[in-house]
Amino acid sequence: MTMTVIIVVLAIVIIGLIIVLFQTRTTLKALVTEKEQQRTELRQELDSLLVQHAKVKVEYGQLADSLMIKDSVIQANAIEIKRLLDTEWEYYKVKKKLSQLQVIAQNYVRTMDSLYQVNASLTEENVAIKKDLKDLKIEKDQIEKDRKVLTGKVEIAAVLKASNMEAAGLRLRGGGEKEVTTDKLQRVDQVRVCFTIDKNEIAAPGKKDIYIRIARPDQEILVKSRLDEDSFEFQGERLQYSMMQSIEYENRAVDLCLYWKKEYSSQEMKAGLYHVDIFCENAIIGHTTFTLR
Numbered sequence: 371m372t373m374t375v376i377i378v379v380l381a382i383v384i385i386g387l388i389i390v391l392f393q394t395r396t397t398l399k400a401l402v403t404e405k406e407q408q409r410t411e412l413r414q415e416l417d418s419l420l421v422q423h424a425k426v427k428v429e430y431g432q433l434a435d436s437l438m439i440k441d442s443v444i445q446a447n448a449i450e451i452k453r454l455l456d457t458e459w460e461y462y463k464v465k466k467k468l469s470q471l472q473v474i475a476q477n478y479v480r481t482m483d484s485l486y487q488v489n490a491s492l493t494e495e496n497v498a499i500k501k502d503l504k505d506l507k508i509e510k511d512q513i514e515k516d517r518k519v520l521t522g523k524v525e526i527a528a529v530l531k532a533s534n535m536e537a538a539g540l541r542l543r544g545g546g547e548k549e550v551t552t553d554k555l556q557r558v559d560q561v562r563v564c565f566t567i568d569k570n571e572i573a574a575p576g577k578k579d580i581y582i583r584i585a586r587p588d589q590e591i592l593v594k595s596r597l598d599e600d601s602f603e604f605q606g607e608r609l610q611y612s613m614m615q616s617i618e619y620e621n622r623a624v625d626l627c628l629y630w631k632k633e634y635s636s637q638e639m640k641a642g643l644y645h646v647d648i649f650c651e652n653a654i655i656g657h658t659t660f661t662l663r
Contacts, residue, residue: 447471528572532656535565537646555641555662564627578619581611581649587642
């Protein structure tokens with residue numbers, strides 16, 4: 371009887387243990403399933419965060435290079451969370467780190483957006499500055515153009531002018547004391563050129579060298595000599611002159627008469643139209659003609 375009771379009791383205990391073991395096994399299986407599901411959800415959450423972070427970096431392009439340190443912090447935290455998910459599985463610890471990483475990622479986005487706004491503002495300001503500089507350059511170029519035009523006009527206005535020009539052949543009578551105008555080639559002893567240097571208040575006063583060139587009908591110049599001392603420079607060239615006179619110009623009109631004498635040169639005078647040009651300070655200031663027959 372006693373043995374039977376013992377056997378029954380043992381049987382009941384064994385059955386109870388089997389039931390407890392089964393229940394425990396079921397509970398453990400449920401816990402494992404739940405934890406695996408949690409691990410999967412956390413991993414998906416981490417992957418989603420990293421994908422979004424990568425999109426942000428691509429969206430902001432080169433601007434993201436300025437936040438490389440923050441990016442490296444995010445990547446380091448992601449690696450740590452993955453390690454915890456694969457090894458030391460502690461849900462709350464991983465969840466906490468993932469929450470911290472989400473905060474860091476959100477700060478990253480806010481900082482990036484602020485940088486973008488600042489960069490956009492600077493870009494807009496830079497465009498405005500470039501436009502102002504362009505407008506300033508255009509204005510400066512126009513001022514320089516106007517200055518050159520004005521300078522050119524002043525320079526032109528400052529050039530002396532010869533007026534009332536008369537040129538003619540002269541015959542000397544009475545031992546050279548009397549001059550008689552003639553257009554007969556054989557009777558010409560001299561050529562007289564008279565003119566007025568006009569009043570010019572813009573021209574610089576002072577010594578002025580006046581040069582006259584008389585061209586025969588065949589374009590040959592009646593020169594005083596072929597020496598350099600009887601030449602002048604005109605627009606980069608050396609020209610021989612027929613006559614020359616220096617004056618002190620005081621911005622008032624000056625009347626002049628210059629004479630070319632046949633005795634100056636062995637050149638023959640020819641019948642035809644003669645051209646007379648007056649030069650001063652690298653400019654032709656007057657022109658006239660006369661005829662010998």
